[in-house]
Amino acid sequence: MILILEQILNGLQLGVMLFLMAAGLTLVFGIMNLVNLAHGALYMVGAYLATYFFQATGSFVLGVALALAGTLLVGIVTELVALRTLYERDHLDQVLATFGLILIFNELVAMLWGRAAIYSSLPAYLQGHVEIAGSFRYPLYRLLIIFVGLAVAAGLWYVVVRTRLGMLIRAGASNRTMVAALGINIRLLYTMVFGFGAALAGLAGIMAGPIYAVQPGMGELVLIQVFVVIVIGGIGSIRGALVGAVIVGVVDTLGRAFLKPFLATVITPTAAENAGPALASMLIYLLMAVVLALRPEGLFPSRG
């Protein structure tokens, strides 16, 4: 029982990480109609900057703050230099151009920090465990990730639902011609949204840095799952991104943990040994297929 609880917590933690990535990607896709494959590159930039600034300043908090500002800046510059020209273009052109950006970012990072994974660690006060109940203990840093992720979700909800900026974002997602016709500077709005999305991806990267391998190309490893999240959640919807991310996180985690023992009770153990891991890694894609078949728009489609 405790194990199931612990795995659900693990799933939630994976889910909020995916959410931070998915939120930016779905906003950019929904509002600017831009397929941004380079979103994973911004995640990598966040991880590298946080590691670098943490080591340079000796303070984890300062490192995180500088890295967030840095990814925001990188995102804005990327939008101004490369992506502006792509909004009116075909999706295929966008895919090609942003794939090119992935290569450029990966090579830039390799030039600056080398191809080998770099050392990153947690400050001592974030290591260790929290005793939740009896023998149930959970790593402190993982709890922090869940907390930060949920706080960001709440903050995003507030910005999108309760502020003027959020109103413009929602309006832009529904009908951008109309928004532009009402005299809103849509270009500035786009730059802000993209920078904001980049900072969120950067935040995911910053939190991933101390526990994953910080190396060129690390962003592409998570990007596919993030696309699954936004397809399930509904493109352009923050709420969909959150629900989709938590569903994907929990389903993936529980599948990895319990599918094989569960199958072993239904089919022979040897067959379960082979089918379990294969099926567990397919599970989120099967889920996506089911969602696409029943609700092609995703669970929470943004009205448009």
Next chain:
Amino acid sequence: MRNPIQKALAAALTASLFAAGPALAQQKVKIGFITTLSGPQGVIGNDMRNSVELALDHLGRKMGGLPVEVIYGDDQVKPDVGKQVADEMLKKHQVNFVSGVIWSNVMLAVAPTVTGAGTLMVGTNAGPNQLAGKDCNERYFTTSWQNDQTPEAMGKYMQDAGLNDVYVMAPNYAAGKDMVNGFKRYFKGRIVDEVYTRLGQTDYQAELSQLRAKNPKAVFVFYPGGMGISFLRQYSEAGLRGQFPLYSVYTVDELSIPAVKHAALGQLETRYWSPDLKNPANQKFVGDYQKKHGGRLPSFYGAQSYDGIMLIDSAVRAVKGNLADQKGMIAAMRKADFASTRGKFSYNVNHHPIQNFYLLKAVAGPAGKDPVMEIQKAVFTGHKDSFYKECPMKW
């Protein structure tokens, strides 16, 4: 050209040009070195290339009196790209040897292409069982190992240590299964569970929670490259390092230690080579590598690539630079007559090394430096791979 003398001169000139063509081409040893130079795995290829260049430095860039040219190719971890690069080296560059190749699936595409074209191949990493067994070839040599050998050594060590209730983890792909099979060939104790994770997975928290719940006595893993870095960090962070001793193959090496530092401390690995292996060739290789690359240690990928170039050199020297004498070169390579970084070894009938395997431990390095791998003891001496009996080759 009315003048007969002019005509004769022209004919002579043309003839000499044609004759000179092949002769000129023969005055150079051309080696095509295929590895991975781009993407996250480019770090391995980089170490191999550095070691090849160091070997050439040590040889004065000459083999058997002939100048050497190495052409590097990037396989991008893709079998089809590797084959394409090999074809280009064979047809366009007309290389005398093809060497390198990190990945077993790439090797299975490249080796038949090279040997089928009548060219010699010296593998310097991948050791798929097919090429050691039924598909062995007289034109194919390797300076590394057969894949199963390293986990066999760990299985033997853990068996001899009387360990039981072992939890086994590996990525879910061909080499992952091979490693576990090799391990189980020598480890006969109880295995609590065998867990295969997605290739390229970054988060292992779910698996680590399951592991803790099973309460094993020991853990055996195979997590190469970035997967290993993520796994080691999370294993440490979850506080499992003190709880369940971790044994691994190809997970902790000189490329990953700088990224994980203390999270690797105490880690046990088996391997045929280590930077602290005491022999003159290895000390020269490691020392000069560190001098050339700012104190960084080479990895085993580098050591066996260095050996690959030295093996080729021994062949070219034996035939005195007559590269047309392929039989002579094969006979020379079978003797493994060169100063290997692993010390003296011999070739089995399938052209795979018969060599020692050691138990290595990651121990604290000199003050302020990263942990280093240190040899604890030999697990196997003169270990043969498990497939050579299927190889029909006769010497």
